[in-house]
Amino acid sequence: MTDITVLLPDGSERKLHEGATVSDLALDVGEGLAKAALIGEVNGEEVDLSVVLSDGATVNIVTSDSDKGLETLRHSTAHVLAQAVLEIYPGATFAIGPPIEHGFYYDFAIPDGATLSDETLEDIEEKMKEIIAADQAFIRGEASVQEALEIFVDHPYKCEIIQAADSSEIDAAEVISFYRNGTGFVDLCRGPHVPSTGKLQHFKLMNVAGAYWRGDEKNPMLQRIYGTAWANKKQLKDHLFRLEEAAKRDHRKLANELDLLSFPSELGGGLAVWHPKGSQVRKLMEDYSRERHESGGYKFVYTPHLANAELFHTSGHLDFYSEGMYPPMEMDNGEYYLKPMNCPMHCLIYRAGTKSYRDLPLRLFELGTVYRYERAGTLHGLMRIRGFTQDDAHIFTSEEGLAEEIAGLLEFVVSVLKAFGFEEFSFNLSTRDPEKSVGDDQIWEHATSALEEALNAHGLPFQMKLGDAAFYGPKIDIDVSDAIGRSWQLSTIQLDFNLPERFDLRYIDSSGERKRPVMIHRALMGSIERFFGVLVEHYAGAFPAWLTPIQVAVLPVANGHEEYAKDVLGKLEGEGFRCEFYRADNPLGKRIRDVKTQKIPYVLVVGGDDVSNGSVGVNARGSEVERGVPLTAFIERLRTEVDTRQ
Numbered sequence: 001m002t003d004i005t006v007l008l009p010d011g012s013e014r015k016l017h018e019g020a021t022v023s024d025l026a027l028d029v030g031e032g033l034a035k036a037a038l039i040g041e042v043n044g045e046e047v048d049l050s051v052v053l054s055d056g057a058t059v060n061i062v063t064s065d066s067d068k069g070l071e072t073l074r075h076s077t078a079h080v081l082a083q084a085v086l087e088i089y090p091g092a093t094f095a096i097g098p099p100i101e102h103g104f105y106y107d108f109a110i111p112d113g114a115t116l117s118d119e120t121l122e123d124i125e126e127k128m129k130e131i132i133a134a135d136q137a138f139i140r141g142e143a144s145v146q147e148a149l150e151i152f153v154d155h156p157y158k159c160e161i162i163q164a165a166d167s168s169e170i171d172a173a174e175v176i177s178f179y180r181n182g183t184g185f186v187d188l189c190r191g192p193h194v195p196s197t198g199k200l201q202h203f204k205l206m207n208v209a210g211a212y213w214r215g216d217e218k219n220p221m222l223q224r225i226y227g228t229a230w231a232n233k234k235q236l237k238d239h240l241f242r243l244e245e246a247a248k249r250d251h252r253k254l255a256n257e258l259d260l261l262s263f264p265s266e267l268g269g270g271l272a273v274w275h276p277k278g279s280q281v282r283k284l285m286e287d288y289s290r291e292r293h294e295s296g297g298y299k300f301v302y303t304p305h306l307a308n309a310e311l312f313h314t315s316g317h318l319d320f321y322s323e324g325m326y327p328p329m330e331m332d333n334g335e336y337y338l339k340p341m342n343c344p345m346h347c348l349i350y351r352a353g354t355k356s357y358r359d360l361p362l363r364l365f366e367l368g369t370v371y372r373y374e375r376a377g378t379l380h381g382l383m384r385i386r387g388f389t390q391d392d393a394h395i396f397t398s399e400e401g402l403a404e405e406i407a408g409l410l411e412f413v414v415s416v417l418k419a420f421g422f423e424e425f426s427f428n429l430s431t432r433d434p435e436k437s438v439g440d441d442q443i444w445e446h447a448t449s450a451l452e453e454a455l456n457a458h459g460l461p462f463q464m465k466l467g468d469a470a471f472y473g474p475k476i477d478i479d480v481s482d483a484i485g486r487s488w489q490l491s492t493i494q495l496d497f498n499l500p501e502r503f504d505l506r507y508i509d510s511s512g513e514r515k516r517p518v519m520i521h522r523a524l525m526g527s528i529e530r531f532f533g534v535l536v537e538h539y540a541g542a543f544p545a546w547l548t549p550i551q552v553a554v555l556p557v558a559n560g561h562e563e564y565a566k567d568v569l570g571k572l573e574g575e576g577f578r579c580e581f582y583r584a585d586n587p588l589g590k591r592i593r594d595v596k597t598q599k600i601p602y603v604l605v606v607g608g609d610d611v612s613n614g615s616v617g618v619n620a621r622g623s624e625v626e627r628g629v630p631l632t633a634f635i636e637r638l639r640t641e642v643d644t645r646q
């Protein structure tokens, strides 16, 4: 028998007997890998482990350690879900079941109007566990369109997919592939799949929702079952824990409990009113932002919320961004739009008056409110909203000054985010898509390497997103991890070679030549509203002392201590602290419980001894009570905590 040679991704070679499969290769590398193997990648194409290798192929063994592996696991679990539902509900039919972030879903039509509920999900889960315990092999089959239509004769949605040969689900190729497992279950599928159902141990069905076939409301409503699936028990457990924690931290729920803001229905979708306590936090966020920008060399500007259509023709927003804008208002024989972005107006400010190289970099900053159309179904508390305020800056710099500006900017962004309590960051660098971009090669190269060098100079590891840049310039996105390990994309540093062109922005360089500046769009918090929502969830509503709406609650033990307690309150307020007084008209225990639901960092309880000693009982959030603390010592402690933003 002749041998074949295949290459591993690290460039090393393996000799195998002819007819060897991906699975044989995994075993040849090691038993551990053979056990963990889910699918293979042969010359870049994902395949089942049973695929026979050809001489000279480059083969990668995919395990659940990779995103691809997890995706296959989730996709395979979706098949088992469909198999279980079809077994439990005779006459049921199935539509599509793709993997999604953290899991999968599958859409079903269940006969006789039966509705799936949480209890039925438990039954379905049991059936899935039986299928998994049986360790059924996934076997690939291929057929012509005609044969496939016969196989799926009882399943009209599958037939529709088969017939839509140019649809996204199936290649236009004539061969239709499907996967069988168990005694009778077969699903239309491109593959590949894990070798057998035994690989799918760690899943859970989450919920049921209605979904129209092909997302079109003219089509029948199907029942969609969502599930989550992971590589091991710990991953599943951690994910379920995060979901539970996330529900507890939901900013919409906390905003209501802590009286921060509300979304009254008559105001309209995606719009909020900020109550005094939420506004207090927001004001502190904005004050801090202003303070940092002022010391960071930014110039503050203000621009209107409305503008004539002409501005958005010049900027290109009406050509490229109109679906994100609200319909125009007719007035003065022209059309006016709510602004979706502040950039065009900042360009107008730059353009007023001649600029020289000595004016650069020019950093314009505005807490600018913008309005963007979001479909009603996509709105989500403060995370997706129809009007929001950006901590927006546009920096105009020379090409030569770009690298230095970016380096300073990265430091600035990270330091501001850290002040809000974030510690883990990840950076993404999006590069040019040559098919869809403006600006010449040289400036793209120069700008991209400026971004890359700045990241390297700060020792910040980053991911390259090749070809992911907007058409007008490369960018760096900064994601933060919150207290429960969720990642949020907050800041962007986006270069722009397009708007300076469209607005014909110039500066006079040191040799008297007219040159085009490079424009940097940059927002740190992004949307103040969304950032506020992220902070509420990150801190679970328990803001640090510098940011919290109420810093100290003062509670006299009994009526007789009220006078002294008022005295304490007056001193604290005199120091500029934000306080609330809880009169002794309710039992102390009840008042303490009430105050704790408000997540106030310090509850001061004052009784008889305190009156005579000038002290307070300090009940710090999440710590033991300290009695007899001198008021002056407490004031000093709180002052330090606030000033250092601990």
Ligand SMILES: [Zn+2]
Pocket: 075, 076, 079, 179, 187, 188, 189, 190, 191, 192, 193
């Ligand atoms: Zn499949």
Ligand SMILES: [Zn+2]
Pocket: 341, 342, 343, 394, 521, 522
């Ligand atoms: Zn901008």
